[in-house]
Amino acid sequence: MSSLKFGTSGLRGLVGDLVGAPSFAYTLAFLRHLEAVAPASARDRVLLVGQDLRASSPAIARSCLAAAEAAGYTPLDCGALPTPALALAAMAHGAAGVMVTGSHIPDDRNGLKFYRPDGEIDKDDEAGIVSAFAALRTVGTPPEAAVAAPYPALAAYITRYLDFFPRDVLAGLTIGVYEQSSVARDVLSEVLSALGARVEGLARSDRFIPVDTEAHRPEDKALIAGWAADGRFDAIVSTDGDADRPLVADETGSILRGDILGLLTAGHLGIGTIVTPITSTSAIETSGIAARVLRTRVGSPYVIAGMLAAGDGTVLGFEANGGVLLGTPIERAGRRLAALPTRDALLPIIAVLATVAAKGQSLSQVVAGLDAGHTAAYRLQDVPAARSGELLRRLGDDAAYRGDFMGDVGAVVAVDRLDGVHMTLADGSVIHFRASGNAPELRCYIQAADAQRAESLLAWGLARADAAMAALA
Structure with missing residues (x-):
């Protein structure tokens, strides 16, 4: 099975699952989805492609450029630049954009961020891209793209602030x-x-x-x-x-x-x-x-x-x-x-x-001067989604389980399930667990009145969650 999936910041997965045909196919699916929801005029059939400094990014970018050409779009190569610089250029040009980046995740992973001419894609677009990808016939080795024209996207981004x-x-x-x-x-x-x-x-x-x-x-x-x-x-x-x-x-x-x-x-x-x-x-x-x-x-x-x-x-x-x-x-x-x-x-x-x-x-x-109290956050890595999901379900839905889980640090007076499980303690401190949308991780966020309490709750929360998930295995 491929490791590629959409999270909170685009499509991500292992480099070996993205290089070559998959990056070509997902870019092609993105462009076909755009055509389905808003057909582009000849003037708008342009795709801007940028990349970060990962070792795998240049090869993936070439596949994205090749997909644009195969779809009848003019590929423009923005080179290495910040993601917001690519987004700014795409919106200014009235064009679609693809940024090759895995953001902060390790170098053995990478990803694609997709931009419509008016900005970031939304969850409906993600579903549309996945559907268009599934409808593609098997894509073999992607064709070599012609040398794409360079596009000076970075200069406009710098000028924006100066x-x-x-x-x-x-x-x-x-x-x-x-x-x-x-x-x-x-x-x-x-x-x-x-x-x-x-x-x-x-x-x-x-x-x-x-x-x-x-x-x-x-x-x-x-x-x-x-x-x-x-x-x-x-x-x-x-x-x-x-x-x-x-x-x-x-x-x-x-x-x-x-x-x-x-x-x-x-x-x-x-x-x-x-x-x-x-x-x-x-x-x-x-x-x-x-x-x-x-x-x-x-x-x-x-x-x-x-x-x-x-x-x-x-x-x-x-x-x-x-x-x-x-x-x-x-x-x-x-x-x-x-x-x-x-x-x-x-x-x-x-x-x-x-x-x-x-x-x-x-x-x-x-x-x-903000009098903002103190916060702390970190993560447990390599946590299967099924295991973190079960922990979050129990913490959110089972008051007895939640009381036993939190017994060492205080009574929970409020629970918010907007995203993960956000628990407020009687002293006003907050312990919030949620599964990452980009990686197999469980993240823990803390708010407390002082730094020592925040760090103490973070260490406790990570250890307690790790032990609880081990018990669920």
Whole structure:
């Protein structure tokens, strides 16, 4: 059986199940689905293809370009660039797009993210692509595509931010850029420098590093803590592999959770409505930064649906992993930032650093001013979906089982089943379990009044869930 499946961020699976015929066939299915729901004019029969820096991405991108040609589309090769840069170019061109990326998952896996001319695909599109794929006859070795025309998508993405933010907005800040294998490593340095910051590149890698901005690897935390120790940086920033999710650490090396980055971005932009999943901190409501907060399930398709339903006013969506989606244009001092309703790492990085510069405070002081409590998150890997699903079913549906499971840490006073099982304890702490939509993982999210309580609950939650699932085997 193939490992390929749709999750919260597109189609993903093992490289061996995606290279060659499968990537060709899924791209062909995507284009046939688009034709079925909205036939393209001759002018619109264009497919933009981008890729991250994984070893397998160039070969997969070639198959996607070949599929476009086979479908009668003009293939345009955007090369290596951030996913939001590809999405921006596709929407500006009125064309479809495919991004070859596995985001933060290990190098033995990869994936495809599909974009309609108006933005990300939704769950109905996923079903349509799967149906079109099933209808294809067996596809053998994909044909070689002609050399696709290069398309300068990256330049417009950089210009987007340099035309909106003042060129001295980051003046006086010294920023470390953890380059690793992020496809945005050069973009980060270029943009932050152009906006007035002093930038130093750190730990550039020729091999793919699976940086997860939601469940931080111990080795990444150790690197960042070491760089921060000598006190020369106001912040250290990075992204995941395809640069749709940011990583920001303060001057002490403490890594900010993505929902805090989103909240600070909303404050800097003066946003009226925030749309965010249930995994984001409850401080979003208590901060008073936005007049309205709408909660969703985890995943950008759900956030996008929430943004579309938000109505009038300025709208920003974000997830606990930090990816920010700008649902409406922003006007400021005669400058306009167009909507970009797909996850983007660059906007929150700039907005958070600009907040630090404007307030004249350290980043840790800015965060402390939110009075947002403390959060922690991590995951259990290689967890079969059937086993995590059974645990979540019992926690959500069986009060006696839930009481026994949670007995060591306190009474559960509220349960929310919007996505996984979100449990509030009597002291206001939150323990939330959900299965990943992208990998065989069970994720655990914690909210607590202090850092020690958050870390303690996280360690307990992971160990307790692991033991409970072992008992279910």
